[in-house]
Amino acid sequence: xxxxxxxxxxxxxxxxxxxxxxxxxxxxxxxxxxxxxxxxxxxxxxxxxxxxxxxxxxxxxxxxxxxxxxxxxxxxxxxxxxxxxxxxxxxxxxxxxxxxxxxxxxxxxxxxxxxxxxxxxxxxxxxxxxxxxxxxxxxxxxxxxxxxxxxxxxxxxxxxxxxxxxxxxxxxxxxxxxxxxxxxxxxxxxxxxxxxxxxxxxxxxxxxxxxxxxxxxxxxx
Amino acid sequence: xxxxxxxxxxxxxxxxxxxxxxxxxxxxxxxxxxxxxxxxxxxxxxxxxxxxxxxxxxxxxxxxxxxxxxxxxxxxxxxxxxxxxxxxxxxxxxxxxxxxxxxxxxxxxxxxxxxxxxxxxxxxxxxxxxxxxxxxxxxxxxxxxxxxxxxxxxxxxxxxxxxxxxxxxxxxxxxxxxxxxxxxxxxxxxxxxxxxxxxxxxxxxxxxxxxxxxxxxxxxxxxxxxxxxxxxx
Numbered sequence: 118x119x120x121x122x123x124x125x126x127x128x129x130x131x132x133x134x135x136x137x138x139x140x141x142x143x144x145x146x147x148x149x150x151x152x153x154x155x156x157x158x159x160x161x162x163x164x165x166x167x168x169x170x171x172x173x174x175x176x177x178x179x180x181x182x183x184x185x186x187x188x189x190x191x192x193x194x195x196x197x198x199x200x201x202x203x204x205x206x207x208x209x210x211x212x213x214x215x216x217x218x219x220x221x222x223x224x225x226x227x228x229x230x231x232x233x234x235x236x237x238x239x240x241x242x243x244x245x246x247x248x249x250x251x252x253x254x255x256x257x258x259x260x261x262x263x264x265x266x267x268x269x270x271x272x273x274x275x276x277x278x279x280x281x282x283x284x285x286x287x288x289x290x291x292x293x294x295x296x297x298x299x300x301x302x303x304x305x306x307x308x309x310x311x312x313x314x315x316x317x318x319x320x321x322x323x324x325x326x327x328x329x330x331x332x333x334x335x336x337x338x
Numbered sequence: 339x340x341x342x343x344x345x346x347x348x349x350x351x352x353x354x355x356x357x358x359x360x361x362x363x364x365x366x367x368x369x370x371x372x373x374x375x376x377x378x379x380x381x382x383x384x385x386x387x388x389x390x391x392x393x394x395x396x397x398x399x400x401x402x403x404x405x406x407x408x409x410x411x412x413x414x415x416x417x418x419x420x421x422x423x424x425x426x427x428x429x430x431x432x433x434x435x436x437x438x439x440x441x442x443x444x445x446x447x448x449x450x451x452x453x454x455x456x457x458x459x460x461x462x463x464x465x466x467x468x469x470x471x472x473x474x475x476x477x478x479x480x481x482x483x484x485x486x487x488x489x490x491x492x493x494x495x496x497x498x499x500x501x502x503x504x505x506x507x508x509x510x511x512x513x514x515x516x517x518x519x520x521x522x523x524x525x526x527x528x529x530x531x532x533x534x535x536x537x538x539x540x541x542x543x544x545x546x547x548x549x550x551x552x553x554x555x556x557x558x559x560x561x562x563x564x565x566x567x568x569x570x571x
Binding site: 231233234236237238239240241242243244248251252255256 | 391392393418419420422424425426428430432434435436445446448492493495496
């Protein structure tokens with residue numbers, strides 16, 4: 118089996134999970150703890166990648182981050198590489214696909230913490246930030262970690278958005294899902310089966326881990 | 339303004355609109371010592387405590403400790419919860435489940451102290467409440483009475499200027515409740531600050547209190563001493 122696409126997928130998934138963790142947990146914190154105008158709109162926008170067709174998302178990213186777009190040009194000027202049709206594009210694509218999972222699950226985990234505990238921290242002299250960091254965040258940690266595991270699994274298997282934004286360049290942006298598609302197109306059934314089974318095993322292992330984590334979290338362990 | 343030496347009283351005048359169906363409109367003073375806030379479930383006792391602590395924002399009124407306003411709707415004053423110096427023992431006790439008993443108590447100890455002084459204060463408080471041997475235990479492993487003692491130690495750790503207790507003995511059986519009520523009275527009496535103790539049990543009111551404020555459907559209907567409790571609704 119050609120391991121390069123799988124290695125690239127793992128590399129992209131790790132980086133995408135990192136990006137989705139920072140942006141997603143930040144957004145979840147904002148939505149769970151603050152009341153501000155436009156909060157519902159932020160919630161809808163953060164969730165939209167879950168329901169929009171991957172091609173539509175990919176199109177928006179191409180338009181926003183392409184070599185002729187302001188953001189794309191700025192990135193290229195600073196880092197010397199374009200976003201689209203590179204590994205950076207693959208990371209961006211996977212991050213956007215994973216973001217709603219992190220936002221939704223992390224927000225639920227943060228909001229699931231007994232509000233009285235946060236109030237108790239406040240009456241014990243903790244400013245809102247300290248109450249959040251020392252009480253709400255640690256008690257939501259298992260739920261947040263579970264959401265990151267789901268994000269990793271989602272990033273590992275992304276197809277549509279990655280194809281639109283990063284293309285299918287062997288050795289450069291061809292991830293495991295894309296390699297599987299190509300193997301089918303080229304009637305390499307054995308290679309397709311190997312790739313499919315490997316991706317399935319990783320996904321099931323992650324789901325099992327998430328299940329264990331959330332069960333322990335529900336028991337309050 | 340300050341009947342007990344220079345210790346200030348708590349002055350509460352607050353209107354809180356909790357829902358379409360319930361509005362609280364209370365006015366009472368709590369001098370240093372225990373004031374029992376007595377009334378049936380749903381009379382607004384917990385909402386009153388939440389307003390004093392700053393966890394609920396009244397629609398109107400003024401809440402002050404002596405001359406220091408914590409909330410004043412007209413003057414647009416609303417001091418943040420963590421700056422009021424209020425110790426709050428919740429009905430559920432609200433011990434942090436991810437911390438040991440000692441860590442729970444240490445949470446409220448001033449961070450201006452050295453780590454040694456903080457540790458000493460935590461040990462002293464746990465010892466005073468007779469739970470020093472439980473310092474490394476998590477709340478989930480404590481009995482109701484033990485958890486109640488740790489919650490009280492945690493509340494006292496802040497060196498509070500006002501103490502609020504929301505039916506903290508509710509979950510305990512009758513004999514333990516009687517035993518702890520006595521200890522609580524002693525611990526709270528030594529503080530010399532206003533203590534507002536919420537209960538709907540007349541036995542508890544008599545065991546703990548001096549002054550009595552009776553609340554009914556969001557209004558103060560009687561102010562007197564705990565001896566009046568049997569006449570209350």
